[in-house]
Amino acid sequence: xxxxxxxxxxxxxxxxxxxxxxxxxxxxxxxxxxxxxxxxxxxxxxxxxxxxxxxxxxxxxxxxxxxxxxxxxxxxxxxxxxxxxxxxxxxxxxxxxxxxxxxxxxxxxxxxxxxxxxxxxxxxxxxxxxxxxxxxxxxxxxxxxxxxxxxxxxxxxxxxxxxxxxxxxxxxxxxxxxxxxxxxxxxxxxxxxxxxxxxxxxxxxxxxxxxxxxxxxxxxxxxxxxxxxxxxxxxxxxxxxxxxxxxxxxxxxxxxxxxxxxxxxxxxxxxxxxxxxxxxxxxxxxxxxxxxxxxxxxxxxxxxxxxxxxxxxxxxxxxxxxxxxxxxxxxxxxxxxxxxxxxxxxxxxxxxxxxxxxxxxxxxxxxxxxxxxxxxxxxxxxxxxxxxxxxxxxxxxxxxxxxxxxxxxxx
Numbered sequence: 001x002x003x004x005x006x007x008x009x010x011x012x013x014x015x016x017x018x019x020x021x022x023x024x025x026x027x028x029x030x031x032x033x034x035x036x037x038x039x040x041x042x043x044x045x046x047x048x049x050x051x052x053x054x055x056x057x058x059x060x061x062x063x064x065x066x067x068x069x070x071x072x073x074x075x076x077x078x079x080x081x082x083x084x085x086x087x088x089x090x091x092x093x094x095x096x097x098x099x100x101x102x103x104x105x106x107x108x109x110x111x112x113x114x115x116x117x118x119x120x121x122x123x124x125x126x127x128x129x130x131x132x133x134x135x136x137x138x139x140x141x142x143x144x145x146x147x148x149x150x151x152x153x154x155x156x157x158x159x160x161x162x163x164x165x166x167x168x169x170x171x172x173x174x175x176x177x178x179x180x181x182x183x184x185x186x187x188x189x190x191x192x193x194x195x196x197x198x199x200x201x202x203x204x205x206x207x208x209x210x211x212x213x214x215x216x217x218x219x220x221x222x223x224x225x226x227x228x229x230x231x232x233x234x235x236x237x238x239x240x241x242x243x244x245x246x247x248x249x250x251x252x253x254x255x256x257x258x259x260x261x262x263x264x265x266x267x268x269x270x271x272x273x274x275x276x277x278x279x280x281x282x283x284x285x286x287x288x289x290x291x292x293x294x295x296x297x298x299x300x301x302x303x304x305x306x307x308x309x310x311x312x313x314x315x316x317x318x319x320x321x322x323x324x325x326x327x328x329x330x331x332x333x334x335x336x337x338x339x340x341x342x343x344x345x346x347x348x349x350x351x352x353x354x355x356x357x358x359x360x361x362x363x364x365x366x367x368x369x370x371x372x373x374x375x376x377x378x379x380x381x382x383x384x385x386x387x388x389x390x391x392x393x394x395x396x397x398x399x400x401x402x403x404x405x406x407x408x409x410x411x
Contacts, residue, residue, distance in 0.1 A: 036349030065247030071169030119324025180292025
């Protein structure tokens with residue numbers, strides 16, 4: 001029989017979570033000033049501005065920085081749940097509560113047969129590595145929905161599909177949670193939930209899908225993998241510039257369009273690999289859904305034209321779910337993601353000025369961070385393929401069975 005104490009998070013883990021999150025809150029509330037640019041202005045200025053527009057009954061159609069699907073309105077409006085605080089304070093508290101929800105979900109999952117508490121440890125350690133940016137963006141809320149979807153999938157596939165659809169309407173990427181899903185019930189629930197929420201958004205607020213045009217027109221952001229081309233080219237006479245546009249710092253100038261197109265081609269290639277994997281995969285286990293989701297999001301993150309620091313919150317959450325399985329094949333990719341988090345906080349916000357300037361320090365940080373993420377994506381893809389796709393030798397070998405004799409292959 002499971003006791004009440006057994007259902008509670010381990011005291012030391014909860015203490016570590018509380019201590020590290022207190023530090024993050026002290027930074028976002030500016031009790032202490034974190035080095036680099038103020039990361040909280042996205043909440044106090046941009047989000048709060050959107051909040052005012054959304055409350056009038058419309059999406060921010062005249063603001064090109066609004067590049068999110070319609071479900072994002074739920075996150076932006078969420079501080080209304082705590083009307084006794086100002087907008088920024090309420091948002092930071094809700095972000096912290098979403099963080100706590102992920103910890104509790106992972107802790108509970110870690111007690112099931114075949115599971116381990118390492119997932120909760122990865123989340124507890126990984127989030128503070130990114131600094132106060134985690135609580136100054138709504139990505140931690142989306143990650144909480146994604147983690148809930150993956151941890152619910154084994155027992156409640158339809159609920160998991162619905163949660164994945166909700167996550168996709170919050171920030172698109174949770175649609176990749178279904179990359180390794182084979183059950184029709186989960187796909188059907190995702191389709192119905194997604195269609196219903198999208199229709200409701202379009203009917204209630206005008207401009208629900210204006211974000212698609214804004215996303216289409218984006219260039220190459222200075223932290224992305226493709227941006228390394230221009231960071232190096234600037235030292236050899238490239239005549240371009242860095243400018244704040246579409247809500248992020250991007251490169252503008254010769255060949256930027258070509259590099260952005262190449263990034264889209266890499267994304268298409270990643271999608272092609274995932275499709276090939278689905279066609280070839282035969283060995284699906286309890287951990288395959290989480291490992292496929294982690295691999296898919298890694299691949300689409302590193303090939304994106306934009307690679308903002310908060311994207312790593314997604315990866316930490318998915319890595320934590322993968323590590324909650326005792327037989328996880330994602331140990332190395334998860335470790336690489338955590339290492340990338342430690343470098344990310346240095347490139348943003350600590351030394352972001354060096355990144356924008358493209359000096360040796362800034363370029364070195366990007367090479368290391370993006371290199372770690374590329375390595376994580378490649379090793380995750382390799383591990384997923386080897387665990388699920390039978391080798392040609394094994395597939396073509398005839399099955400031999402001798403009565404009364406033990407099969408040496410299975411011993």
